[in-house]
Amino acid sequence: MSDLAAHGAHPPGFAHQFETVAQQREAGQLGMWVFLVTEILFFGGMFTSYIIYRSLHLESFITGSHLLKVQFGATNTAVLIFSSLTMALAIRSAQTGKSKGQTIMWLILTMILGAAFIGIKLRYEWYADYVEGIIPGVNWAYGGAHAPGVKMFMCFYFFMTGLHALHMVVGLGILTVLVIMTARNRFSSEYYSPLEISGLYWHFVDIVWIFLFPLLYLIGGRYPGS
Amino acid sequence: MSTAIADLHDSSAESGVNYLNANYGIKSWLLTFDHKRIGLLYLVSITIMFIVGGMAAVLMRLHLVEPQGALFEPETYNKLFSTHGIIMVFFFLVPSIPATLGNFLIPLMIGARDVAFPKLNLLSWYIFITGAALALYATLSGGVDTGWTFYPPYSAAYSHTNVTIVALGVFIAGFSSILTGLNFIVTIHKMRAPGMTWFRLPLFIWAMYATSLIFVLGTPVIAITLFLLGLERILHVGIFDPAVGGDPLLFQHLFWFYSHPAVYIMILPGMGVMSEIITCFSRKRVFGYEFVALASIAIAVLGFLVWAHHMFVAGMSIYAGLVFSVLSFLVAIPSAVKVFNWTATLYKGSISYEAPMLYALGFIGLFTIGGLTGLFLASLATDVHLNGTYFIVAHFHYVMVGGAVMAFMGGIHFWWPKITGRLYPDYWARIAAAIVFVGFNLTFFPQFILGYAGMPRRYAIYPAEFQVLNVMSSAGASILGVGYLIPLIYLTWSMRYGKPAGRNPWGAKGLEWTTLSPPPTENFEEIPIVTEDAYEYPVAGGNRV
Numbered sequence: 001m002s003d004l005a006a007h008g009a010h011p012p013g014f015a016h017q018f019e020t021v022a023q024q025r026e027a028g029q030l031g032m033w034v035f036l037v038t039e040i041l042f043f044g045g046m047f048t049s050y051i052i053y054r055s056l057h058l059e060s061f062i063t064g065s066h067l068l069k070v071q072f073g074a075t076n077t078a079v080l081i082f083s084s085l086t087m088a089l090a091i092r093s094a095q096t097g098k099s100k101g102q103t104i105m106w107l108i109l110t111m112i113l114g115a116a117f118i119g120i121k122l123r124y125e126w127y128a129d130y131v132e133g134i135i136p137g138v139n140w141a142y143g144g145a146h147a148p149g150v151k152m153f154m155c156f157y158f159f160m161t162g163l164h165a166l167h168m169v170v171g172l173g174i175l176t177v178l179v180i181m182t183a184r185n186r187f188s189s190e191y192y193s194p195l196e197i198s199g200l201y202w203h204f205v206d207i208v209w210i211f212l213f214p215l216l217y218l219i220g221g222r223y224p225g226s
Numbered sequence: 227m228s229t230a231i232a233d234l235h236d237s238s239a240e241s242g243v244n245y246l247n248a249n250y251g252i253k254s255w256l257l258t259f260d261h262k263r264i265g266l267l268y269l270v271s272i273t274i275m276f277i278v279g280g281m282a283a284v285l286m287r288l289h290l291v292e293p294q295g296a297l298f299e300p301e302t303y304n305k306l307f308s309t310h311g312i313i314m315v316f317f318f319l320v321p322s323i324p325a326t327l328g329n330f331l332i333p334l335m336i337g338a339r340d341v342a343f344p345k346l347n348l349l350s351w352y353i354f355i356t357g358a359a360l361a362l363y364a365t366l367s368g369g370v371d372t373g374w375t376f377y378p379p380y381s382a383a384y385s386h387t388n389v390t391i392v393a394l395g396v397f398i399a400g401f402s403s404i405l406t407g408l409n410f411i412v413t414i415h416k417m418r419a420p421g422m423t424w425f426r427l428p429l430f431i432w433a434m435y436a437t438s439l440i441f442v443l444g445t446p447v448i449a450i451t452l453f454l455l456g457l458e459r460i461l462h463v464g465i466f467d468p469a470v471g472g473d474p475l476l477f478q479h480l481f482w483f484y485s486h487p488a489v490y491i492m493i494l495p496g497m498g499v500m501s502e503i504i505t506c507f508s509r510k511r512v513f514g515y516e517f518v519a520l521a522s523i524a525i526a527v528l529g530f531l532v533w534a535h536h537m538f539v540a541g542m543s544i545y546a547g548l549v550f551s552v553l554s555f556l557v558a559i560p561s562a563v564k565v566f567n568w569t570a571t572l573y574k575g576s577i578s579y580e581a582p583m584l585y586a587l588g589f590i591g592l593f594t595i596g597g598l599t600g601l602f603l604a605s606l607a608t609d610v611h612l613n614g615t616y617f618i619v620a621h622f623h624y625v626m627v628g629g630a631v632m633a634f635m636g637g638i639h640f641w642w643p644k645i646t647g648r649l650y651p652d653y654w655a656r657i658a659a660a661i662v663f664v665g666f667n668l669t670f671f672p673q674f675i676l677g678y679a680g681m682p683r684r685y686a687i688y689p690a691e692f693q694v695l696n697v698m699s700s701a702g703a704s705i706l707g708v709g710y711l712i713p714l715i716y717l718t719w720s721m722r723y724g725k726p727a728g729r730n731p732w733g734a735k736g737l738e739w740t741t742l743s744p745p746p747t748e749n750f751e752e753i754p755i756v757t758e759d760a761y762e763y764p765v766a767g768g769n770r771v
Contacts, residue, residue: 017340017417019753027342027416034408038446045450045480049465057471137461148470155463159454 012186013194025193032197036204039167043208046163050156050215060149062220067134067142067150068157072124073217076117080206083113087202090195094182097189103182110202111175114168121165126158157216164212167205174198244647244744259344260747265330266645267351269638272318272326273714275358278365279313282306284707287669287700293690303686304371305387311374313365316396317358319630320488323495324441325354325406327637328434330645332410334738334745335428337419337754342412350405357399364388364395373684375481378466378474382458390459393452400449403491407441410434419737421756425519428736428760429512432519433498436526440487440494443530448484451477478540482533490529492626493593494522496633497564500586503640504568506734507583508575511761514567521560528557538609547606554604561597565590580732581655585636588663592628596621599674617677623670635662635713642717643731647744648724654716662709668702735761 018024054061090106126135133141135158136151144150178198181187187195245262248254255263286306289297298306329347333340341347364370370392372381381389414435418427454465455477464470466477505512512518534542534550568590577583599621602608612618639659643649672695677683681692688696730739741750 015344016748017338017342017344023416027412030415031343031408031412034411034442038404038408038442041443042446042450045447045483046454049454049476049480052473052476053471056473060471136463137457148464152464152471155457155461155465159457 013191021191025191028193028197029200032200036200039204039208043160043163046156046160047211047215050160053152053156054219057146057149057152060146061153063144063146064150064153064157065217065219067129067132067154068217069125069128070217072120073213076120077209077213079113079117079120080209083110083117084203084206086110086113087199090178091192091199094187094192094195095189100182100185100187103187103195104179107175107179107182111172111179114172114175118165118168118172121161129154160212160216164205164208167208171198171202171205174201243746244742245747246647246744248747257348259340259348261329261333261341261344261347262645262745262749264347264351265326265328268321268325268329268354271351271355271358272321275313275317276710278362279310279318280707280710282310282313284703286310287703289686290688290696291700293688293693293696295686298686300686301371302369304373304684305365305369307684308370308373309365312361312370312392312396314626315374315488315492316399317354317361319492319626320403321354321399321406322492322630322634323499323637324410324434324437324491325350325402327430327499327634327641328410328437328495329406331641331738332413332431332434333417334644334741334749335431335736336414336417336422337737337750337756338413338417339748339750339753341409342417343409346405347409350402350409353405354399354402357395357397357402360395360398361392364391375485376452376455376477377481378455378458378477379468382455382466383462390456393456397449397452397456400445400452403441403445404449407438407445410438411442414438419754419756423756425516426756426759427519429501429515429518429522430495430498432522433494433501436522437491437494437498439523439526440491440529444484444487444491447480448488451480451484475537475540475542478537479534482536483530486533486536487526487529489622489625490525492630494525496589496593496630496637497522499633499637499640500564500568500589502734502736503582503586503636504571505761505763506640506732507578507580507586508571509577509763510571510575511759511763512567513570513573514563515760517563518567521563524560525557528553528560532557532604535604535609538606539613551604551606555601558597558601558604565594565597579656581650581652581659582636582640582732584656584659584663585632585639588659588666589629589632589636592624592632592663592666596624596628599624612677614682615677616673616681616683619683620670620673620677623673628666628670632662632666635659638717639713640732641738642720643727644738644743644745646721646724647727647742648720648722649727649731650716650720650724654712658709658712658716661705661712665702665705665707665709669699669706670702672696672698672702735763 013024014021015024018027086106086109090103090110093103093106129135130139133139134150134154136155140151142150142154175198178195181194245260255267258264258267285297286303289295289303289306295303329341332338365388368388370385370387370389372385372387372389376389376393414427414431457463458465458467464472466472466474468474501512501518532550532554534546535554538547538551579587599617603612603618603621639650639655676692676695676699679692681688727743729741729743731743732739737750737754737756738745740754
């Protein structure tokens with residue numbers, strides 16, 4: 001720490017344990033990639049369970065899937081993909097040294113899209129599910145075919161989308177911090193790794209949804225004749 | 227590994243400022259980002275957990291002195307062995323060497339000022355003690371009786387004990403492992419000093435790297451599994467309940483997908499410690515360095531492919547059983563590579579028998595017994611006979627206690643002078659090591675015979691014919707307890723009254739021995755430049771330093 005001066009002028013985010021800015025950036029990136037690996041395994045346990053139960057109770061899972069509101073799931077897929085674009089543009093804007101106003105605009109747009117995703121999910125999906133009585137353990141009044149298996153499917157639906165939504169909320173928190181850091185001029189075209197590694201996280205959460213959407217909403221064919 | 231740090235002597239050596247006396251007060255410890263202080267925070271926490279888990283074991287062994295059970299109701303006994311298992315596995319063995327010695331030594335050994343993410347490191351400790359506090363609370367407020375494995379449907383539907391709280395505690399502590407593993411991986415990749423190439427790394431670092439891989443890849447799976455179990459208990463939705471289409475075997479698969487590799491989380495760091503101690507007290511470079519290094523990685527990888535050998539009699543497909551049996555045998559290869567290479571290191575070495583070396587030699591013998599009996603259990607036919615008996619208990623205690631705890635004790639004794647800057651009384655340390663060795667064998671060897679003769683594990687009572695062996699085991703446990711208490715006393719004593727250790731009391735190689743004892747806050751005054759391979763001791767028969 002004593003020889004910070006020897007390192008010359010460093011951007012505000014430089015930490016004492018590193019020798020160079022490049023080393024710090026690489027460490028941050030590797031750290032986030034390793035974290036995403038743990039996330040894959042975390043969701044992986046759930047995907048594995050889903051696959052096993054789906055193969056055991058395929059009919060029930062199809063019946064359950066048809067209870068979901070596919071139009072809102074599809075809308076949310078589009079919303080999330082678009083938010084990945086705005087996140088990438090926010091990083092791009094910091095990287096190319098654009099004005100901080102522009103970076104903040106893209107970040108806030110990303111937050112709006114993320115919040116829209118959660119809003120749609122809560123209002124038009126989970127709330128509607130609650131009214132219909134298809135939330136296991138909370139309000140369960142389903143009386144149709146394959147009741148036990150459908151209940152199992154709905155469990156996985158809520159666990160997986162709930163865990164995903166939790167990651168979205170964490171992502172919104174991270175974005176808030178990034179907006180504040182940007183506003184305080186913490187980033188420049190030389191130093192923007194917090195933006196970059198948060199972007200990795202945001203894209204990862206999007207990709208999880210890209211897998212969740214077909215696995216939960218699109219199984220068994222929804223259209224006549226398919 | 228001599229380095230270009232000759233001029234590290236001695237400006238701050240004279241000033242006497244080190245990580246322990248740089249600042250004082252409880253706040254300077256609880257808010258520290260220094261990897262060395264965080265290592266000590268872990269050391270205190272896991273020692274407390276070890277004492278709690280150990281007391282549960284002592285009570286169990288006391289109870290089993292009589293065939294009808296001397297002390298407790300069967301329900302209480304169930305809670306005792308569950309508490310013992312859960313505390314010892316999740317809150318002592320898993321974090322033991324990585325979180326204490328790993329935290330303390332990794333930056334020192336690779337020539338870095340700290341780990342890559344010091345704040346994350348402190349956060350890991352807070353997460354750990356949160357989980358540990360929950361587990362302790364659950365234990366004291368009624369306990370848990372599922373065994374450490376939490377098998378449903380009992381744990382999900384029938385147990386009326388604090389399963390949810392304990393599972394939550396383990397779930398939370400898991401994130402501490404994940405973040406520690408992440409921190410170590412990035413640190414070892416990105417923070418090595420100039421010249422510290424991968425094949426110049428101390429073998430302890432290779433072992434910690436392999437362990438970190440398992441932390442990162444395995445722990446999330448147990449987290450999600452316990453999460454599902456908790457939801458199942460709270461919402462009664464039937465994830466693992468066969469009555470509504472759930473599958474209890476799925477829980478076992480997910481559980482062991484983490485918990486078998488977790489066995490290697492416990493033993494790999496011990497193997498790393500062994501490599502350091504044996505090479506130092508043989509005054510010889512480790513035989514076949516590259517093989518020992520890569521064997522750690524091989525164990526980590528193979529360790530992920532063998533989990534279902536815990537489930538041979540659980541109703542799994544016999545063909546899956548065959549595959550898992552063969553894969554389990556494969557793990558013996560890298561493990562044996564290590565044992566053979568340590569032995570070959572001893573050959574024609576200039577051996578001396580300081581306390582850490584006594585633990586190391588004990589480790590080799592006990593780990594070999596533990597490992598070989600593992601082969602009995604990896605064979606399908608013998609496993610059917612031995613599964614669920616005391617043979618299993620003896621087998622994994624030879625690996626976990628005879629291996630991992632011996633290595634932990636050896637490592638603490640080896641690096642204690644570096645950690646505290648003080649020497650402990652070697653005489654008492656050797657006595658304690660001998661007592662531990664004797665007590666351990668007396669405790670657990672009779673259990674092999676008990677298990678082979680058919681005594682099932684986890685029972686509060688047993689047929690009278692097994693009494694002699696059970697009394698031997700209980701007697702051994704009390705000796706073992708004494709063996710663990712003595713170091714607690716003289717190590718604490720030495721912190722104040724021990725002789726100053728100097729930089730390198732053992733004459734060992736490695737960057738950590740080139741800096742002061744205790745090291746300054748930033749470890750090195752100048753980041754060292756490494757120009758040699760690890761363990762370049764003078765050629766055999768060379769001078770004792």
